[in-house]
Amino acid sequence: MLSIGLIGVGHLGKIHLKCLQLASADYDLVGIYDTDRKLAEEVAETFGVNAFPSVDALIEAVKVVDVVTPTSSHYSVVKRALEAGCHVFVEKPLTETLEEARELIALSRSAGKLVQVGHVERFNPALLALGDVPVKPYFIEAHRLAMFNPRGTDVSVVLDLMIHDLDIVLKLAGAEVADVRASGVAVLSTTPDIVNARIEFTNGAVANLTASRVSLKNMRKVRLFQRDAYLSLDLLEKESQVVRLFDSDGTNIPDRGQQFPLDTPRGPRIIHVDQPKSGPVNAIQMELESLARSIEQGEPVAVSIEDGYRALELAQRITDAVAASQARMTDSF
Incomplete structure (x- = not known):
């Protein structure tokens, strides 16, 4: 112990x-x-x-x-x-x-x-439920919206909220960042309260992320689009949905879920819809326990200090891009 x-x-x-x-x-x-x-x-x-x-x-x-x-x-x-x-x-x-x-x-x-960084969404049941589902996204879309709360407004919404999704996107994209574009607005606080970022990766994948703390409702959704598959993660409700296309002969289709025939420009296919479950978890307890296993059993750190650095570096690039965008807007008026 x-x-x-x-x-x-x-x-x-x-x-x-x-x-x-x-x-x-x-x-x-x-x-x-x-x-x-x-x-x-x-x-x-x-x-x-x-x-x-x-x-x-x-x-x-x-x-x-x-x-x-x-x-x-x-x-x-x-x-x-x-x-x-x-x-x-x-x-x-x-x-x-x-x-x-x-x-x-x-x-x-x-x-x-060892140093583990608390990117707790790595332990969200919606993400854990993907299990062994192949994840090779061409396009990622993420929305993280929250009702205004003065706590946390000492920093931009990029560090307050979006950084959760930056860590997830960096993990799922599986490539280095090639380019970043972003814009944002300070609505209620002195730092940007809503930011949209477009991130291009060296493998051709693209991520479009929006984070807002001036929303009328809470939302935490990530959608992934890849060849023959669409994955939807609701991180707030802790639910996931996986929609995949398989050959019409039914080869390699998982036993669970529902199947439907579908005519496509590439011929007859089978569409398979699944809502995998990982069971209820206490994500913070789980991440703390994972560090104990890393220390005592030598397991890889779930979210390493290097992972934390990469998320922070990308957040800084987005923050710089927002500042540049705001400067251009100011000059145009």
Whole structure:
């Protein structure tokens, strides 16, 4: 069992705290720390855990650190944990800047310690349900819409919401980014609240992503179009649908799902519709448990620090493209 400490007990930190207690087979929760001493003591009393007087005192007492602090402090806290010889779980985004992220990558490698980044959508049942379904998208479309919430508006919607889908798209596209175009508008806050990005990959795949925090409803959908298949993921409802075309002889058609004959310009085919299920999961608990397996059993880290860097790098390219687009708009008026 791994000793672990939680740093940051705000809204999301409390959720992590509950999940760490549920993951008692993997972790011994030694205690918590928050810069708000009064909050830390209240949370410690509520959850029956120890509140440490300083971040360094907690880090020195554990082997793993769970960092759920504001993004602006990720770099300093993760750096201190790695220098103290701890493995780290850190919420997304990895850091504020690419320079900070590169330094942490180098430090984690030299220290021989694992860092997992909290891109929790990797553990969404809709995505997990795809299982062994071949995923080679030519075109990806993602919409992540949310009703306005002042929490998180200190950063652009790219880092607040879109970064979830950037991680998914980078994973599914399976290629390097070739080009990025984007535009966005600050509607209610001082940073862009709605952004649309078009990402082209070196293998020819294209992704069109929209993220908004000024919507009248919540939506988290990803659609993938590929040769002989259409995959729809509803990350909010945690449902997936897979529509695939097979030869009319019925070869290799899965047993589950429904089949329908279809006449196409390429001749008679069979359309197969399936709604695969992965079962209910606690995604945050699952990602924390996956880090424990990586540490103790040598499993690959589910979302590595390098994955976190790639998502952050793409987010920065999109942010730069939005800024350039806004500058052109200003010049035209």
